[in-house]
Amino acid sequence: MNLQADPSKNGISETASVSDTESIVVRFAGDSGDGVQLLGGQFSQATALDHNSLATFPDFPAEIRAPTGTTYGVSAFQIKFGSREVKTSGDTPDVLVALNPAALKVNYKDVRTGGLIVLDTGSFTARNLKKAGFDVDPREDDTLGEYKTLEIDISTLTLEATKPFEVTQKEALRAKNMWTLGLVYWMYDRTTEATEKFIALKFGVNSPVANANIAALRAGHVYGETAEVSGDVQRTHVAEVEFAPGEYRLVTGAEALSWGLAAGCQLAGLDMTFCSYPITPSSPILHILSRLKNFGITTFQAEDEIAAACSAIGASYAGNMGITASSGPGIALKTEAIGLAISTELPLIIVDTQRAGPSTGLPTKTEQSDLFLTVWGRNGDAPMPVVSARSPSDCFDTAIEAVRLATKYMTPVFLLSDGYIANAAEPWLIPSLSDYEAFPVTHRTEPEGFLPFSRDEKTLARPWVKPGTPGLMHRIGGIEKADGTGNISYDPNNHQKMTNLRTAKIDGIAKDIPLQSVELGNETGGDLAVVGWGSTYGPINRAVANVLEAGLSVSHIHLRHVWPLPSNLIELLSKFDKVLVAEMNNGQLLTFLRSQTRQDIEGHLKVTGQPLTIREVEDAIKARVRN
Amino acid sequence: MNVQVEPAKLKAKDFASDQEVRWCPGCGDYAILKAVQVALAEMGAEPDNTVFVSGIGCAARFPYYMATYGFHTIHGRAPAVATGVKLANPDLDVWVVSGDGDALSIGGNHLLHVLRRNVDVQFLLFNNEIYGLTKGQYSPTSKVGQKSPSTPQGSIDAPVDACTFALGCNARFVARGIDIQAKNLGHIFKRARDHKGASFVEIIQNCIVFNDNAFAHFTEKSAAEDTQIHVVHGERLIFGAEGNKGLRIKPGAFELEVVTIGEGGVTEQDILFHDETNRVLAGLLVSMKPPEMPVALGVIYCDPAPSYEAAVREQVEAAKSKGLGDLDVLLRSGNTWTVT
Ligand SMILES: Cc1ncc(C[n+]2csc(CCOP(=O)(O)OP(=O)(O)O)c2C)c(N)n1
Ligand code: SF4
Numbered sequence: 017m018n019l020q021a022d023p024s025k026n027g028i029s030e031t032a033s034v035s036d037t038e039s040i041v042v043r044f045a046g047d048s049g050d051g052v053q054l055l056g057g058q059f060s061q062a063t064a065l066d067h068n069s070l071a072t073f074p075d076f077p078a079e080i081r082a083p084t085g086t087t088y089g090v091s092a093f094q095i096k097f098g099s100r101e102v103k104t105s106g107d108t109p110d111v112l113v114a115l116n117p118a119a120l121k122v123n124y125k126d127v128r129t130g131g132l133i134v135l136d137t138g139s140f141t142a143r144n145l146k147k148a149g150f151d152v153d154p155r156e157d158d159t160l161g162e163y164k165t166l167e168i169d170i171s172t173l174t175l176e177a178t179k180p181f182e183v184t185q186k187e188a189l190r191a192k193n194m195w196t197l198g199l200v201y202w203m204y205d206r207t208t209e210a211t212e213k214f215i216a217l218k219f220g221v222n223s224p225v226a227n228a229n230i231a232a233l234r235a236g237h238v239y240g241e242t243a244e245v246s247g248d249v250q251r252t253h254v255a256e257v258e259f260a261p262g263e264y265r266l267v268t269g270a271e272a273l274s275w276g277l278a279a280g281c282q283l284a285g286l287d288m289t290f291c292s293y294p295i296t297p298s299s300p301i302l303h304i305l306s307r308l309k310n311f312g313i314t315t316f317q318a319e320d321e322i323a324a325a326c327s328a329i330g331a332s333y334a335g336n337m338g339i340t341a342s343s344g345p346g347i348a349l350k351t352e353a354i355g356l357a358i359s360t361e362l363p364l365i366i367v368d369t370q371r372a373g374p375s376t377g378l379p380t381k382t383e384q385s386d387l388f389l390t391v392w393g394r395n396g397d398a399p400m401p402v403v404s405a406r407s408p409s410d411c412f413d414t415a416i417e418a419v420r421l422a423t424k425y426m427t428p429v430f431l432l433s434d435g436y437i438a439n440a441a442e443p444w445l446i447p448s449l450s451d452y453e454a455f456p457v458t459h460r461t462e463p464e465g466f467l468p469f470s471r472d473e474k475t476l477a478r479p480w481v482k483p484g485t486p487g488l489m490h491r492i493g494g495i496e497k498a499d500g501t502g503n504i505s506y507d508p509n510n511h512q513k514m515t516n517l518r519t520a521k522i523d524g525i526a527k528d529i530p531l532q533s534v535e536l537g538n539e540t541g542g543d544l545a546v547v548g549w550g551s552t553y554g555p556i557n558r559a560v561a562n563v564l565e566a567g568l569s570v571s572h573i574h575l576r577h578v579w580p581l582p583s584n585l586i587e588l589l590s591k592f593d594k595v596l597v598a599e600m601n602n603g604q605l606l607t608f609l610r611s612q613t614r615q616d617i618e619g620h621l622k623v624t625g626q627p628l629t630i631r632e633v634e635d636a637i638k639a640r641v642r643n
Numbered sequence: 644m645n646v647q648v649e650p651a652k653l654k655a656k657d658f659a660s661d662q663e664v665r666w667c668p669g670c671g672d673y674a675i676l677k678a679v680q681v682a683l684a685e686m687g688a689e690p691d692n693t694v695f696v697s698g699i700g701c702a703a704r705f706p707y708y709m710a711t712y713g714f715h716t717i718h719g720r721a722p723a724v725a726t727g728v729k730l731a732n733p734d735l736d737v738w739v740v741s742g743d744g745d746a747l748s749i750g751g752n753h754l755l756h757v758l759r760r761n762v763d764v765q766f767l768l769f770n771n772e773i774y775g776l777t778k779g780q781y782s783p784t785s786k787v788g789q790k791s792p793s794t795p796q797g798s799i800d801a802p803v804d805a806c807t808f809a810l811g812c813n814a815r816f817v818a819r820g821i822d823i824q825a826k827n828l829g830h831i832f833k834r835a836r837d838h839k840g841a842s843f844v845e846i847i848q849n850c851i852v853f854n855d856n857a858f859a860h861f862t863e864k865s866a867a868e869d870t871q872i873h874v875v876h877g878e879r880l881i882f883g884a885e886g887n888k889g890l891r892i893k894p895g896a897f898e899l900e901v902v903t904i905g906e907g908g909v910t911e912q913d914i915l916f917h918d919e920t921n922r923v924l925a926g927l928l929v930s931m932k933p934p935e936m937p938v939a940l941g942v943i944y945c946d947p948a949p950s951y952e953a954a955v956r957e958q959v960e961a962a963k964s965k966g967l968g969d970l971d972v973l974l975r976s977g978n979t980w981t982v983t
Pocket of ligand 1: 699700702703718741742743744746769771773774775776777782
């Protein structure tokens with residue numbers, strides 16, 4: 017059986033049953049030096065401030081500064097925004113803004129038929145065309161025949177707009193992204209105000225660079241008003257979404273996860289010691305937390321991932337909440353230390369911002385292929401809980417849950433995110449800490465009757481004692497411990513007993529997590545359940561919504577708790593005739609669920625380094641369910 | 644409960660745990676264990692404020708035998724765990740115990756960083772020039788030619804000198820002692836504990852089973868006086884059974900040489916003073932090897948610098964003093980909008 021989904025492009029069809037007026041997908045693409053990510057970030061902010069729903073997908077090149085004009089140096093930022101709740105960054109762009117030929121080359125095939133491509137003709141030099149691998153100028157043959165194009169010499173217009181200011185030619189050209197942003201603001205009926213403020217703040221109020229950028233931004237906007245673009249471009253206003261009342265912001269997964277960890281520690285009443293080693297796409301968490309020292313957070317950039325995990329364990333041993341974060345290769349290095357935390361039953365959180373591929377793989381691309389590693393990837397019988405976040409904002413709650421489980425059960429916990437969630441942004445109804453129930457931790461101080469490996473009757477957790485506590489001196493380590501005393505023990509029966517206890521402790525968590533609910537569709541069963549975990553939430557959810565509208569009997573089930581599984585999950589799945597696991601790996605949750613049930617489960621699997629599309633999930637559903 | 648702690652009254656045996664010590668009879672580790680317990684008692688250390696962290700190896704069993712807090716971690720990683728302990732609680736008195744394989748092979752990277760960061764721990768490296776626990780393979784400190792189960796024809800890779808490595812890592816405290824010299828060890832331990840920052844102590848340790856007598860050529864009583872120099876800050880570098888040998892800079896060269904006072908016109912005035920704050924001198928001293936030169940013992944280098952965890956704490960406190968973080972405020976910082 018070939019489980020692999022067909023990864024071929026489907027650029028020519030429209031996202032099923034999404035009407036264009038409700039939502040728009042725009043992709044900005046340019047050289048890594050063109051400031052595309054900044055452009056995208058600003059556009060997202062303005063979109064959010066205009067009360068549209070949105071989801072973004074920044075797609076970075078792997079190289080830091082690839083030679084200009086090359087296809088591998090192309091950086092892109094996609095945003096889907098709309099007047100109904102947006103759950104993915106969109107399958108196929110309606111609009112592509114290509115700031116150079118390479119950006120066009122890499123991206124134009126993704127644009128929907130009849131979509132609009134905005135080109136900076138100033139960058140279409142013979143040299144750049146050649147670098148991008150175009151033998152013939154694509155504007156002159158029928159390469160772009162399926163699309164509408166809007167050709168503007170953005171480079172020259174930017175230079176003109178910035179002429180009055182004392183900036184170098186290079187600085188002037190850099191404002192190209194702002195000119196483009198101005199034009200796009202005009203296209204979607206947005207004002208330039210917030211971005212002007214941002215520019216002033218970034219470059220210094222009234223500085224020549226700030227003034228040049230603001231002038232470029234305004235010039236782009238005015239160009240839309242005055243030039244004859246209107247024939248090709250429909251100026252569109254996307255109506256406000258009816259958001260629930262409250263205060264909102266945009267949040268990326270890395271932000272929400274970092275803040276969620278901080279919130280979790282506050283709810284536990286613990287100081288955080290965060291130990292990490294830089295790796296893409298995990299590093300932003302280290303950057304964010306290192307600015308939060310006023311929360312009593314200590315950050316430590318260790319010499320490697322092993323040291324990061326070990327120092328976090330040391331911090332937990334000393335009574336703080338030790339946390340470490342990494343991605344694929346770094347998580348692999350932490351494995352032995354995680355085993356130590358399991359054996360010594362110390363709380364620890366390991367954040368895994370998953371990235372694509374074995375070994376170095378595709379560092380800047382997204383995947384969900386560490387499920388086996390996190391659930392099973394250790395020597396010995398070494399169970400530990402694994403939780404996974406489904407969206408940028410969901411990282412907040414999932415991080416709090418990780419801290420709760422780690423401290424309540426004295427166990428390391430894996431907290432799964434991925435490259436897509438980490439970098440993507442979405443609007444977030446900002447919670448208050450008081451919305452959450454506190455779970456204060458008490459370190460043991462009572463010497464009477466103390467045994468380091470005695471257990472709480474309910475949770476089976478052992479006591480947590482801070483070194484420095486009078487009268488409670490004891491020794492722990494990775495060698496098997498005698499039940500109760502924790503002294504070294506080679507007794508065969510004791511090892512069996514301790515293995516059973518460690519397993520029972522983690523299994524018992526299933527009683528302390530919510531029952532698995534059905535996101536969409538029918539709780540009581542049906543023709544098909546689509547099961548997902550992590551960042552596939554958006555595409556699965558929208559795809560299921562679409563097929564439900566079309567009258568199919570399909571439900572969406574999404575796991576936060578990957579291990580232990582919610583106690584009702586297997587029974588819930590059995591109510592469906594078919595189960596389809598959709599995930600961005602080669603069948604890990606699929607194999608995992610098959611190991612837990614005799615039910616026949618199929619997979620829709622993709623490892624292209626790109627998020628699932630709504631369309632492909634719909635197709636996978638329709639291939640299995642008839643109306 | 645309020646336990647009245649009177650540390651001065653604790654005896655060495657109060658630092659011994661109830662666990663049976665399980666090293667091979669005659670192993671040098673016994674003497675070191677005893678020396679540590681005696682030193683802690685004499686220093687008035689508090690068992691409940693003392694933590695022993697170790698990796699894996701014979702030496703690394705050490706924490707189990709101490710009536711203090713103890714953490715037997717994983718092979719080579721004790722410095723990293725200890726760093727985490729100090730980051731979370733700088734007030735704890737943290738000791739790391741390690742073997743030459745643990746510290747210089749699998750854990751070499753962590754040793755490097757704990758030393759250059761200057762984390763305030765006492766790092767005790769029990770050097771027996773062999774892998775004890777895994778039954779006798781050669782180690783990174785084994786001499787070339789070491790026969791072992793994994794090097795039946797003799798080892799061919801060049802060894803590393805532990806103290807030279809430590810100095811290269813920018814350690815601010817480097818000392819060397821011998822397992823059987825309890826008094827000297829006690830003195831070194833006290834100095835190490837008083838020193839704020841990472842204190843590196845190499846302890847020459849005899850593995851009676853797999854590398855017996857590896858150091859006999861300078862530890863044996865008969866040879867000791869002429870092959871050991873016990874350095875003392877501010878005193879001349881004089882040694883020898885007759886007390887008439889000394890170290891001086893070899894004329895016309897940048898190296899040390901052994902001279903005899905009273906011979907060839909050499910007088911006491913020619914002999915160098917030990918200056919423990921002098922890195923260059925320390926580098927020359929630690930690399931001396933018998934038979935040409937004596938083995939340097941004692942506190943060879945000590946030049947304190949601010950410790951890492953104190954500086955980390957300072958940054959946290961400085962940030963806090965500008966106003967404790969409020970998460971609800973943080974989440975609402977930057978661009979937000981309100982839907983009514
Ligand atoms: C990851 C890992 N690799 C290998 C081992 C096996 N091992 C345990 S101790 C040791 C070497 C011990 O030598 P040393 O550090 O010199 O200490 P000694 O036993 O001589 O005191 C080795 C290789 C291990 N425990 N863990
Ligand atoms: S093997 Fe060597 S180092 Fe290990 S306990 Fe025995 S004598 Fe000591």
